[in-house]
Amino acid sequence: MFPKTDKIWMDGKFVNWDDAKVHVLTHSLHYGLAVFEGIRCYNTEQGPAVFRLKDHIERLFKSAHIFTLKIPFTEEEIFEAVKETIRVNKINSCYIRPIVFVGYGNMGVYPKNNPIQVAIAVWSWGAYLGEEGLQKGIRVKTSSFIRNHVNSNLSRGKVAGYYVNSQLAKIEAISCGYDEAVLLDTEGYVSEGSGENIFIVRKGILKTTPLTSILEGITRDTVLTIAKDLSIETKEERFTRDELYISDEAFFTGTAAEITPIREVDDRTIGIGSRGPITEKIQNLFFDIVKGKNSKYQRWLDFV
Numbered sequence: 001m002f003p004k005t006d007k008i009w010m011d012g013k014f015v016n017w018d019d020a021k022v023h024v025l026t027h028s029l030h031y032g033l034a035v036f037e038g039i040r041c042y043n044t045e046q047g048p049a050v051f052r053l054k055d056h057i058e059r060l061f062k063s064a065h066i067f068t069l070k071i072p073f074t075e076e077e078i079f080e081a082v083k084e085t086i087r088v089n090k091i092n093s094c095y096i097r098p099i100v101f102v103g104y105g106n107m108g109v110y111p112k113n114n115p116i117q118v119a120i121a122v123w124s125w126g127a128y129l130g131e132e133g134l135q136k137g138i139r140v141k142t143s144s145f146i147r148n149h150v151n152s153n154l155s156r157g158k159v160a161g162y163y164v165n166s167q168l169a170k171i172e173a174i175s176c177g178y179d180e181a182v183l184l185d186t187e188g189y190v191s192e193g194s195g196e197n198i199f200i201v202r203k204g205i206l207k208t209t210p211l212t213s214i215l216e217g218i219t220r221d222t223v224l225t226i227a228k229d230l231s232i233e234t235k236e237e238r239f240t241r242d243e244l245y246i247s248d249e250a251f252f253t254g255t256a257a258e259i260t261p262i263r264e265v266d267d268r269t270i271g272i273g274s275r276g277p278i279t280e281k282i283q284n285l286f287f288d289i290v291k292g293k294n295s296k297y298q299r300w301l302d303f304v
């Protein structure tokens with residue numbers, strides 16, 4: 001069980017962690033229509049700072065817009081509520097989970113007039129795919145499940161219900177002895193991980209899946225930006241699983257996963273079989289940035 005914190009923000013008020021409850025007939029619990037974010041706050045020399053908070057709140061509201069959920073707060077109110085939740089819980093580094101969900105009221109597929117509720121929780125969450133994974137890389141399986149068609153999953157939105165597809169892939173990968181799954185799209189090209197975007201490096205060129213069936217990752221955008229600043233050529237181009245197999249390096253990106261190297265896919269060693277040099281360079285710069293050690297990227301930090 002991950003560590004509790006004291007307070008959770010619910011619909012504009014702070015409640016104790018153990019009292020942050022909803023009715024068992026809450027609409028989203030049954031039908032999966034809830035939009036959410038995963039955000040990280042890191043401790044820096046100047047105090048706790050949230051990484052790209054504005055971009056995450058913007059995405060939360062865009063997700064709600066796609067699914068016609070009317071959030072009863074402004075972006076600014078949620079932006080401030082995130083920072084207040086970190087302050088109230090007196091925590092210097094944490095994972096932040098805002099969620100917008102369809103509350104208790106009518107049942108049935110059509111969420112008629114049910115209240116739209118918002119909650120924000122924070123908790124301490126270390127390396128999502130393990131400390132060793134961050135250093136040495138993880139083992140990945142190509143899932144037997146594919147990402148949904150772009151007209152089934154509107155993938156610019158981060159929707160709770162979509163994570164049934166991700167759970168199927170992750171459960172299968174773990175039960176087969178791997179650390180994570182990578183999913184293909186409806187045309188058989190590499191899409192993304194169960195909770196991450198994916199990058200490969202071949203002959204010094206960094207490549208990632210274009211914005212098709214994948215979540216438009218904020219960490220993905222961060223990596224594309226810092227790679228260009230490191231004069232690493234980047235491409236947003238579809239690639240197949242066998243190009244992944246023969247890549248020199250590969251890694252996952254995500255708020256929870258951060259930059260996690262991939263050392264093996266479907267029992268094929270990737271490059272040298274551990275974190276590659278370009279991956280390490282990007283990973284080191286990423287962690288310097290989120291910990292406030294590189295003033296060039298200060299724009300991405302919101303101090304609490």
Ligand SMILES: Cc1[nH+]cc(COP(=O)(O)O)c(CN[C@@H](CCC(=O)O)C(=O)O)c1O
Nearest residue numbers: 038195196197215217218219220254255256
């Ligand atoms: C499907 C998917 N694709 C890509 C990403 C990376 O997006 P970004 O965080 O903006 O770089 C995430 C985040 N996955 C979140 C949920 C993890 C969880 O288990 O819950 C996260 O990393 O917070 C995804 O869930």
